[in-house]
Amino acid sequence: MNRVEGHDKVTGRARYAVEYPAGDVAYACPVQSEIAKGRVTAIDSADAAAMPGVLAVLSSDDPPDLAEDADPELRLFRGREVAYRGQFVAAVVADTYENARAAARAVRVTYAAEEHDVLLRADHPELYRPDKVNPGFPADTEKGDVAAGIAGAAVTVDVTYRTPVLHNNPMEPHAALAAWDGGDLTVHDSTQGAAADRDTIARTLGLPPGRVRVVSRHVGGGFGSKGTTRPHAILAALAARAAGRPVKVALTRQQLFDVTGYRTPTIQRLRLGCDAGGRLTAIEHEVREQSSTLVEFAEQAAVPARTMYATPALRTAHRLVRLDVATPSWMRAPGECPGMYALESAMDELAAAAGIDPVELRVLNEPDAEPAGGLPFSSRNLVACLREGARRFGWDRRDPAPGVRREGRWLVGTGVAASTYPAKRRPSQATATAEDGKFVVRIAAADIGTGARTALTAIAAATLGVPAARVRVELGDSDLPAAPLAGGSMGLASWGSAVVRACEELLRDGRHGTADTTAEIQAGGGYATHAFGAQFAEVRVDPATGETRVPRLLGVFAVGRVIDPDLARSQFVGGMTMGLGMALMEESVTDEEFGGFTNHDLAQYHVPACADVPDVRAYWIDEDDPHLNPMGAKGIGEIGIVGTAAAIGNAVHHATGLRVRDLPITPAKLLAGF
Amino acid sequence: MKPFEYTRAGAAAGAVALFRPGDMYLGGGTNLVDLMRLGVAEPERLVDVSRLPLDRVEADGDGLRVGAAVRNSDLGAHPLVLARYPMLARAVLSGASGQIRNMATVGGNLLQRTRCPYFQDVSKPCNKRLRGSGCPAIPGDHAHLAVLGHSPACVATHPSDMAVALAALDARVHVTGPAGSREVPMPGLHRLPGDEPDRDTVLEPGELITAVALPPPPPGRATYRKVRERASFAFALVSVAAALDVGADGTVAGVRLALGGVAHAPWRATRAEAALLGAPAGEEAFARAAEAELEQAVPLPRNAYKVPLARNLIVQTLRELTP
Numbered sequence: 001m002n003r004v005e006g007h008d009k010v011t012g013r014a015r016y017a018v019e020y021p022a023g024d025v026a027y028a029c030p031v032q033s034e035i036a037k038g039r040v041t042a043i044d045s046a047d048a049a050a051m052p053g054v055l056a057v058l059s060s061d062d063p064p065d066l067a068e069d070a071d072p073e074l075r076l077f078r079g080r081e082v083a084y085r086g087q088f089v090a091a092v093v094a095d096t097y098e099n100a101r102a103a104a105r106a107v108r109v110t111y112a113a114e115e116h117d118v119l120l121r122a123d124h125p126e127l128y129r130p131d132k133v134n135p136g137f138p139a140d141t142e143k144g145d146v147a148a149g150i151a152g153a154a155v156t157v158d159v160t161y162r163t164p165v166l167h168n169n170p171m172e173p174h175a176a177l178a179a180w181d182g183g184d185l186t187v188h189d190s191t192q193g194a195a196a197d198r199d200t201i202a203r204t205l206g207l208p209p210g211r212v213r214v215v216s217r218h219v220g221g222g223f224g225s226k227g228t229t230r231p232h233a234i235l236a237a238l239a240a241r242a243a244g245r246p247v248k249v250a251l252t253r254q255q256l257f258d259v260t261g262y263r264t265p266t267i268q269r270l271r272l273g274c275d276a277g278g279r280l281t282a283i284e285h286e287v288r289e290q291s292s293t294l295v296e297f298a299e300q301a302a303v304p305a306r307t308m309y310a311t312p313a314l315r316t317a318h319r320l321v322r323l324d325v326a327t328p329s330w331m332r333a334p335g336e337c338p339g340m341y342a343l344e345s346a347m348d349e350l351a352a353a354a355g356i357d358p359v360e361l362r363v364l365n366e367p368d369a370e371p372a373g374g375l376p377f378s379s380r381n382l383v384a385c386l387r388e389g390a391r392r393f394g395w396d397r398r399d400p401a402p403g404v405r406r407e408g409r410w411l412v413g414t415g416v417a418a419s420t421y422p423a424k425r426r427p428s429q430a431t432a433t434a435e436d437g438k439f440v441v442r443i444a445a446a447d448i449g450t451g452a453r454t455a456l457t458a459i460a461a462a463t464l465g466v467p468a469a470r471v472r473v474e475l476g477d478s479d480l481p482a483a484p485l486a487g488g489s490m491g492l493a494s495w496g497s498a499v500v501r502a503c504e505e506l507l508r509d510g511r512h513g514t515a516d517t518t519a520e521i522q523a524g525g526g527y528a529t530h531a532f533g534a535q536f537a538e539v540r541v542d543p544a545t546g547e548t549r550v551p552r553l554l555g556v557f558a559v560g561r562v563i564d565p566d567l568a569r570s571q572f573v574g575g576m577t578m579g580l581g582m583a584l585m586e587e588s589v590t591d592e593e594f595g596g597f598t599n600h601d602l603a604q605y606h607v608p609a610c611a612d613v614p615d616v617r618a619y620w621i622d623e624d625d626p627h628l629n630p631m632g633a634k635g636i637g638e639i640g641i642v643g644t645a646a647a648i649g650n651a652v653h654h655a656t657g658l659r660v661r662d663l664p665i666t667p668a669k670l671l672a673g674f
Numbered sequence: 675m676k677p678f679e680y681t682r683a684g685a686a687a688g689a690v691a692l693f694r695p696g697d698m699y700l701g702g703g704t705n706l707v708d709l710m711r712l713g714v715a716e717p718e719r720l721v722d723v724s725r726l727p728l729d730r731v732e733a734d735g736d737g738l739r740v741g742a743a744v745r746n747s748d749l750g751a752h753p754l755v756l757a758r759y760p761m762l763a764r765a766v767l768s769g770a771s772g773q774i775r776n777m778a779t780v781g782g783n784l785l786q787r788t789r790c791p792y793f794q795d796v797s798k799p800c801n802k803r804l805r806g807s808g809c810p811a812i813p814g815d816h817a818h819l820a821v822l823g824h825s826p827a828c829v830a831t832h833p834s835d836m837a838v839a840l841a842a843l844d845a846r847v848h849v850t851g852p853a854g855s856r857e858v859p860m861p862g863l864h865r866l867p868g869d870e871p872d873r874d875t876v877l878e879p880g881e882l883i884t885a886v887a888l889p890p891p892p893p894g895r896a897t898y899r900k901v902r903e904r905a906s907f908a909f910a911l912v913s914v915a916a917a918l919d920v921g922a923d924g925t926v927a928g929v930r931l932a933l934g935g936v937a938h939a940p941w942r943a944t945r946a947e948a949a950l951l952g953a954p955a956g957e958e959a960f961a962r963a964a965e966a967e968l969e970q971a972v973p974l975p976r977n978a979y980k981v982p983l984a985r986n987l988i989v990q991t992l993r994e995l996t997p
Contacts, residue, residue, distance in 0.1 A: 034797045052677075098675055105713060105796075254795075409990065544986035545901045545912075546979070585903045589791075589815050594798055598791040598815040603909075609771075611905035666903055667911060668817065668979035671986075 001468055001564060003454045005218065005447070014218045017190040018175040022246035025177070026055055028239035029100035029249075030231075031090035031107045032258060033082045036116035036595025037324040040080045040089055040109055048092055048106040053099035056242040057107065059090035064238050070204040072294040073259070073327055074234050082111065083294050084118075084326045085595030086258025088231050093239040093247060116324040118595050120290045122160070122267045127288060127319040133298040134334060135488075141306060141372050144313030146271070149282025153273025155354040161270070161342040162662040165588040165597070166263040168331045169607060170448075172220025173253065174260050178236035179246035185237055186213045190220070192227040193485020195444040198478035200229035205237060217476040219448040223578075224330030225260045226448065227487040232259075257600035261329025262588060264289040264299045266338045270346035278356040278364045282313040285343060291320055292327040299328065300335030304420055304642075305343050306372030307530055309365040314372060324595060330487060332578060333638035336421050337645075341582070341663070344417035344646035349659065352402070358416050358650065359386050359395060359534075370528035378527035378627035381558035382418055385534040388621055389416070389556040393536040403657030410540035410549075413655025419533040419643030423560065423634035424490050427518035429481035430498035432460065432506040439464055441473045441502065444480040445495040450637060451567035452491055458564055459496045459631060463503035473499075481514070489531070489635025492563065493628065497521075500630040527627045531634040533557035535576065537647040541655045543674045546667025548584055550648060553616045558623045560634040568636050572618030575640020580616075581608045582641070583648035584664050675710050679719040686850055686884050689723050693852070693880040699723045701743070701782025704774045709787060713796045714803060724779060728884055731755065736890035742781030742848075742883045746836065747772065749780060759888065761896035761915050765839035768900045771907045781883035784837055784847065784863060788830035788874055788938055789909065791815055801827045802871040817976040818911065821984075822968075823937040828871030829974065831935055832864055833909045838934035839898055841942050842915035845888050851881030860886075861932070864939030874938070892930050894919025895995045899987060900934070910935035912984045918995035920955040927951075929992075931967075933984055943967040946988065955996050957989070964988040 008014040033040075045057040058064065060077045067075075076088055090107050094100035130139050150156055177188040185207065191197040191214060198214040205212070219226065232249045240247040251260070271284040285305040291297045302316035331337070351358035363383050369376050390396065398414055399405070405412040430443040441460045447453040453473050461468040474480060475495075484494050498515045505513030538552040553576050562568045585606040588597045599605050618640065625632055645663060653659050658673040680700075683689030689699065696718035700706060703724075709715035728741035731752045738754055749755060750766035770778065787793070792800045792810050799807035811819055811829050819829040841861040849856050863875050877883075896917035902908040912935045919928035929950045931943035946967035953959035964985040971981045 032797075098677075102676060544990045545983055547901055549905060589817070591798075591814065593810055593814050598795075601794075604791060604818075606904045606908055609904055609906045609908075611907075664903070667901060667983060668977075671979045671982050 001454060001458060003451055004457055005453055016172055016218050016220055017188045017216065018177050018248045018250045020177055020188045022177055022179055024245050026093050026095055026243045026245045026247050027097040027100040028091050028093045028235055028247050029104040030088040030235060030255065031092070031104050031109060033085055033087040033089050035082055035111045035113040036085040036118055038082050038111050038113040040082060041112050042110040043090055044108040045090065048103040051099065051103040051106060053095035054092060054103045055095065056093040056239065057090065058238055058242055065206060067204055067206045074204045074229060074231055076231055076234055076238060083292055084324055086326065088235065088259065091235055091239060093243045116595050118323050118325050118590055119592055120265050120267065120288065120321060120323065122288055124321045127321045130296060130298040130318060130320045133300040133303065133318045137300055137303050139298065140317045142315045143372060146282045146284045146313045146315045149313035150271055150273045153281045154276040155350060156271065156273040157346055157349045157353055158271045159346055159349055159661060161268045161345055163266045163338045163341060164663060165265045165590060166331055166582060166586050167257055167588050167605060168223040168225035168261065169256065169602065169605065170221030170223055170225060173251045173256055174226065174230050174232045175250035176233040176236040177246060177248045178240040180240050184211050186215065187233055187237060188215045189233050190226055191216045192219065192222045192446050192448050192487055194446065194476055194478040195482045196485045197229050197233065201233055201237065204234055214478040215476065216446060219446060222448045223332045224334065224487060227330050227485050230260050253602060254600045257588065257597050258326060261327065263331035263334070263338065264291070264328035266301050268301060268342035270342055272346050272350045274350055274354055278354055278361050280309055280311040280365045283309065283311045284315045286317045287339065288319045290323050290325060290328065292325050293322050295327045296320065297328050299338070301339035304336045304339045307370055307420060307528065308343060308418065310367035310371055311365070332575065332641050333421055336638065336642045340419060340642045341645045344643055345649050345661070348415065348646070348650040348653070357400065359390050362386055362418055373528065375526065375528040378529045379623055379625035380530070380532060381621055381623055382532040382534065384621050385532055385556040385558050386418070388619065389534040389536050389554060392556065392619065393554050395536065402654050405655070409542050409544065411543055411655040412538070412540055413651045413653070414536065414538050415647045415650030415654055417535050417643035417646035417650060419535055419639050421489055421531050421635065421639040421642055423493065423529040423531050423628060424488065425493035425497055425521060425629055426484040426490055427516065427521050428483040428494045428498035429516045430483070430495065430502040431481050432499070432502040432513045434506065434511050439466060439471045441471060441499055442480045443475055443495055443498060444478055444483040445475040445491065446486040447475060448486050450486065450571060451564065452486065452495070455492055455563045455567055456495060456499050460499050460503050463500050464507065489638045491635065491637065493633060493635055496631045496633065497629045529628060531557065531559045531639045533639050533643065535643040535647040537651040539648060539651040539655050541652055541670060543656065546670035548652060548665060548670065550580055550612065551614060553580065553644065555618045555640065557618065557620045557639055559620060559636050559639065560623050560625045560628055561632040562620055563631060563633055568620065569618050571636045572640040573616045575638065576616050576618065576644050577608050577613050579641040579644020580613060580648060582663060583645035587664050676716045678717050680722065681719060682722040683726060686726055686728065686882060689721055689726065689882055690850055690852060690880060692721050695879065697721050699882055701779035702777035704778045705782065705786040712794055714794060723882060734887060738888040740780055740886045742779060742885055744780045746775035746778045746780070746783060750775065758891045759843065761898045761917060762836070762839040762843065764898035765835040765915060768898060769835040780886055783834050784883060785875065786834060789833045790819060790830035793830055802830060805872055812974065816974045818909070819977055820937045821971045821973045821977055821980045822941055823866040823939070824972070825867045825869065825871070827869050828867035828938065830867065830871065830938055832937065832939050834940070835898065835900060835910065835913060835934060837864065838913055838932045838940040839915045840886060841940035842917060842930040842932035843888055843891070845886050847883055848885040848887060849877065849881050850884050851878060861940055861942045867938045892917040892919065893928055897991060897995060899991050901983060901987060912936055912980055912987055914987050914991050916991045916995060918992055920997055924954055926953050926955050926959070931988065936980055936984055957993065960989040960992040
């Protein structure tokens with residue numbers, strides 16, 4: 001079905017956060033730290049305050065009233081300490097955006113800088129084991145004897161992979177319009193969850209949640225970076241209070257790189273062993289990654305190794321170091337995306353070393369139950385995805401020898417990798433009401449461009465047994481029934497469950513239904529619930545120039561029941577495209593001298609262009625899983641990116657014989673190997 | 675962005691007469707407006723020359739005269755350019771994106787500023803923005819920067835693809851200014867940084883590019899190759915504009931070679947050309963010529979890959995052009 005808001009979007013009628021009109025609106029622009037560590041010693045805003053249109057200057061000279069226990073990234077202008085370059089240290093409010101920005105440049109901040117440390121290193125002396133990794137997993141697990149498994153193996157690999165800092169880079173920048181009405185605050189924010197955003201804004205400002213409303217009807221992408229409240233929203237609220245007028249804040253692309261989160265860089269060591277027949281004897285996955293000095297954010301990169309393969313010995317470990325950097329955060333498939341890049345690359349290396357086809361190596365090590373925890377899988381169709389993908393891709397014609405196929409100036413190769421992502425849901429509320437011949441569903445869900453509004457419309461229509469045209473879904477407003485944010489591929493599973501239950505009650509009641517799935521979700525459990533997939537890539541590498549192109553990407557996924565094929569294909573293809581970016585071009589370059597990043601715009605931080613993705617295909621297999629939710633659906637927002645980079649890296653090896661274990665795989669790195 | 679005035683000129687002479695210190699000419703604005711938003715460029719006034727009647731591509735005997743206000747997309751698609759100068763058409767079409775080429779003018783393309791991550795970030799030092807403030811790119815992020823002709827003051831690169839082709843084609847840039855009109859040869863418009871990295875070109879304040887004149891195309895075959903991480907909409911890591919004419923005896927009768935992405939200016943590979951002229955067209959001579967040019971390279975730790983890349987690209991492109 002077409003997107004229900006598609007016409008509004010293509011005609012420009014759909015309003016994004018700062019596109020809402022507001023009378024007498026003003027604009028705020030942040031002043032950002034120019035040191036990576038130290039202290040603000042003085043803020044001279046006299047010149048700025050005298051500039052045209054300036055209404056107020058906010059800074060730690062006059063600290064705003066913010067909750068002591070709020071997220072330190074959101075406690076704007078409370079203290080003088082600087083934790084990273086780009087942190088907001090002041091802001092200017094003015095009558096126009098241009099005046100605010102010009103005046104922000106005129107604020108003179110003096111610092112007492114201290115020596116900073118912004119680089120993740122494998123041997124960093126301050127690496128430590130966090131208590132938990134996101135969202136609550138143990139940092140380390142150990143089962144069996146890894147040393148014995150490696151010692152007794154016929155074939156082993158011991159390899160280290162690196163992934164760089166990656167930025168989410170949604171098309172719509174983080175932006176908010178804040179307006180006070182007495183003690184009540186309304187924020188039009190670009191967020192992945194209106195209810196969670198409302199709660200965080202209220203808590204940060206020391207307000208009861210009932211005094212804050214967040215509206216977010218359309219969002220131009222988030223990829224995790226809008227899953228948590230960002231400083232622009234707090235700045236808008238503080239600026240609106242200071243100016244006594246509604247205030248808009250729209251971050252620049254460069255500011256997005258500074259304060260809206262990023263994927264931590266990782267250094268991952270994999271030790272694998274298998275017997276002569278290809279059965280794994282040990283998996284060890286050790287991850288090193290970073291967080292800020294403000295907040296411990298521990299990416300769960302080794303967690304997928306606890307799910308993937310049968311092995312008598314399995315050790316996973318995470319180590320973290322706190323650097324003078326902004327706090328990393330969620331980026332599409334946090335944990336699984338970088339972790340599976342390393343694990344699936346190492347599996348390919350093991351397959352090559354053992355002389356076993358990489359599809360077969362994975363099939364050989366299919367577990368009966370979740371390897372680390374022992375729970376049965378609610379459904380697991382990795383093998384079916386591998387087989388179906390191999391058939392569609394033409395894998396059986398593959399000659400395993402690396403570096404031997406040439407077409408003109410290109411070396412040609414193919415690669416495969418598995419993918420996985422948890423299939424969970426969270427409690428949600430929803431209502432469904434018969435109104436004026438329509439059925440109106442209300443839920444504080446978010447449509448960040450995924451098509452959630454459309455999918456929920458389809459779910460409601462199917463439950464009610466009416467045409468979709470008779471259903472209207474209202475979402476993106478914290479005044480609607482509380483719902484979790486769009487994240488962790490849990491959005492549709494969580495919201496859809498509540499919508500089904502509300503519609504079922506409406507059918508019983510005839511006029512109205514309400515639902516709260518808290519009890520239903522608590523009653524579930526007992527299964528390991530994950531989506532799986534298989535990714536296949538064909539690459540061409542010019543050994544003279546190091547150029548890599550990907551003429552074909554093909555993914556097959558097992559995700560329970562697919563609600564809407566068009567929307568699902570968009571999610572898979574979008575994820576795979578983002579995975580291609582991770583493989584070949586995306587990297588935020590840490591500025592060792594000054595802190596922050598050097599390439600903080602889209603001219604320098606490259607995401608794939610259309611010419612990079614001539615042929616990306618996504619398929620899925622029928623999967624009937626009764627243990628998930630009323631729709632039988634697994635989330636699909638993230639699994640598309642998982643494994644893509646490994647499949648491409650493995651294909652690059654097959655094409656060239658070179659293993660580049662440090663993403664992205666650039667001409668510079670390939671030329672160093674030829 | 676600093677507040678500025680805006681005025682539109684009706685004729686080239688009028689634009690020059692209007693120009694006062696602190697002004698900047700505005701073409702398509704695809705680079706200048708970005709730099710103004712970043713606070714890198716702070717003109718007092720913009721003199722808009724994008725609508726001057728300099729928007730024609732005309733045959734000039736066997737050569738071509740291109741008005742400075744011709745849009746890049748019109749230039750790249752012009753039948754005379756496609757027929758006579760395929761190297762130039764390919765270079766123009768490999769630059770930027772369709773939307774940017776629709777806006778960007780020939781004069782503005784030539785006068786876009788060199789690129790460097792530090793130049794574009796006013797919160798960090800840069801000799802190009804403020805002489806003597808330092809060059810953090812040399813110890814820092816120079817992965818995409820110059821390997822030829824740079825100085826201790828600056829390692830920025832000129833990003834234009836079109837200019838590389840024009841340098842290979844011996845184009846002449848027609849300029850008019852307060853002191854009259856003159857012609858500037860390509861290469862020659864763009865400067866190496868030396869100790870004045872703030873000066874990208876030899877133009878004097880108030881001088882305005884009115885046209886680019888192309889002599890008849892060199893004999894033989896010609897092309898433009900651009901290597902980048904992304905398949906489109908990315909600046910060159912290294913590019914090469916090449917024309918090769920192989921005589922009946924199999925020796926090189928004529929050759930043009932220019933490199934992009936390696937220097938503060940389009941880099942005409944004169945040493946390689948000299949090494950090739952008269953040599954038997956083949957792998958050995960191509961490699962020797964590339965070496966002769968790249969002997970001068972002074973790579974930095976993170977851009978050393980550009981030297982083998984340029985060498986390989988020269989050889990591969992010449993091979994492709996060999997009949």
